[in-house]
Amino acid sequence: MQSGEANQRIARISAHLHPSNHQMEESSILKQAECRAKGGAPGFKVAILGAAGGIGQPLSLLMKMNPLVSVLHLYDVVNTPGVTADISHMDTGAVVKGFLGQQQLENALTGMDLIIIPAGVPRKPGMTRDDLFNINAGIVRTLCEGIAKCCPNAIVNLISNPVNSTVPIAAEVFKKAGTYDPKKLLGVTMLDVVRANTFVAEVLGVDPRDVDVPVVGGHAGVTILPLLSQVKPPCSFTIEETEYLTKRIQDGGTEVVQAKAGAGSATLSMAYAAVKFADACLRGLKGGADIVECAFVSSQVTELPFFASKVRLGRAGAEEIYQLGPLNEYERVGLEKAKKELVESIQKGISFIRK
Numbered sequence: 367m368q369s370g371e372a373n374q375r376i377a378r379i380s381a382h383l384h385p386s387n388h389q390m391e392e393s394s395i396l397k398q399a400e401c402r403a404k405g406g407a408p409g410f411k412v413a414i415l416g417a418a419g420g421i422g423q424p425l426s427l428l429m430k431m432n433p434l435v436s437v438l439h440l441y442d443v444v445n446t447p448g449v450t451a452d453i454s455h456m457d458t459g460a461v462v463k464g465f466l467g468q469q470q471l472e473n474a475l476t477g478m479d480l481i482i483i484p485a486g487v488p489r490k491p492g493m494t495r496d497d498l499f500n501i502n503a504g505i506v507r508t509l510c511e512g513i514a515k516c517c518p519n520a521i522v523n524l525i526s527n528p529v530n531s532t533v534p535i536a537a538e539v540f541k542k543a544g545t546y547d548p549k550k551l552l553g554v555t556m557l558d559v560v561r562a563n564t565f566v567a568e569v570l571g572v573d574p575r576d577v578d579v580p581v582v583g584g585h586a587g588v589t590i591l592p593l594l595s596q597v598k599p600p601c602s603f604t605i606e607e608t609e610y611l612t613k614r615i616q617d618g619g620t621e622v623v624q625a626k627a628g629a630g631s632a633t634l635s636m637a638y639a640a641v642k643f644a645d646a647c648l649r650g651l652k653g654g655a656d657i658v659e660c661a662f663v664s665s666q667v668t669e670l671p672f673f674a675s676k677v678r679l680g681r682a683g684a685e686e687i688y689q690l691g692p693l694n695e696y697e698r699v700g701l702e703k704a705k706k707e708l709v710e711s712i713q714k715g716i717s718f719i720r721k
């Protein structure tokens with residue numbers, strides 16, 4: 367080998383092993399990923415925005431393991447070189463590519479089928495999710511402006527809190543850009559369902575994988591409304607069990623925030639829930655039948671413009687939104703409380719963009 371050629375090779379390997387933030391675009395990691403992506407296995411292209419965070423990292427890991435994903439774009443304003451280098455070594459099919467900072471957002475988004483957004487600050491003890499509004503509303507707006515421009519047909523899974531307001535914010539951004547498709551904007555409430563399945567299974571003494579609890583309304587405190595009268599397999603609860611379960615499911619996020627004592631909110635169970643939901647969206651995109659999950663979507667199930675309920679996921683996104691079904695008296699009272707808070711959170715999100 368000529369010495370010039372050898373030096374170039376060494377330089378390439380060195381860039382691969384030690385990509386600095388500034389080298390993100392040029393590093394050989396990304397060049398290799400591009401090469402493989404061209405000839406890669408068929409599958410969906412997924413971007414995670416906020417990929418270096420507490421949720422973002424385990425979510426990126428789990429999406430790299432998903433056989434439906436062929437290309438995985440990891441975007442954040444910090445630390446994506448390290449996360450990308452690390453995850454790209456996993457011997458699974460998806461080709462991983464990292465993007466750092468606002469100037470690389472458009473490249474991160476272009477061509478994507480599904481965007482998952484866990485970007486934003488988490489709660490500390492004593493805070494409500496609404497206390498995150500001032501910071502996270504602006505982050506979600508910027509990211510959604512990018513989506514409207516670069517991948518207006520992508521399905522969006524929005525995790526950033528307060529979901530009851532960030533989903534209306536995203537809808538308004540898309541409306542303003544003329545790209546809004548209500549079927550494709552889904553607020554992720556899957557963690558409430560995951561928790562509800564777990565806690566109900568504990569009370570019943572059964573395997574949580576055999577339990578299905580619909581959780582409707584929204585994603586904050588009393589807006590989280592588990593429909594315990596509709597649990598599958600059919601079962602009944604005493605009033606004490608109903609009160610215990612409803613409160614535990616509604617306060618599940620706070621339980622984790624307090625246990626983490628200032629170090630953030632749920633990340634690992636959230637990454638699990640986000641992947642469960644994203645996988646359902648991808649199976650829907652692929653044309654799978656009978657894929658039904660709960661999500662916070664544009665809705666006519668109640669008089670509110672957005673509401674979480676069971677939706678059927680298909681090629682177009684949330685293709686069908688199911689009615690709530692028969693509620694008992696306890697749930698009817700809970701529904702009224704949920705709607706009272708939801709209407710304000712939704713309006714706050716809408717006003718943030720329309721103001």
Ligand SMILES: NC(=O)c1ccc[n+]([C@@H]2O[C@H](COP(=O)([O-])OP(=O)(O)OC[C@H]3O[C@@H](n4cnc5c(N)ncnc54)[C@H](O)[C@@H]3O)[C@@H](O)[C@H]2O)c1
Nearest residue numbers: 416418419420421443484485486487488525526527557636
């Ligand atoms: N929907 C749910 O069920 C649910 C569950 C848990 C957490 N959350 C919410 O998810 C969000 C993230 O939580 P976390 O624990 O991962 O927080 P985190 O602080 O650990 O990570 C957030 C990441 O977002 C990144 N970020 C900040 N601004 C950004 C921008 N403009 N563009 C791209 N990335 C940006 C940060 O750099 C960071 O890496 C919080 O708002 C939290 O409340 C929602």
Ligand SMILES: O=C(O)C[C@H](O)C(=O)O
Nearest residue numbers: 489527618619620631632
């Ligand atoms: O509770 C939080 O702040 C995070 C998230 O919404 C959750 O439910 O865990």
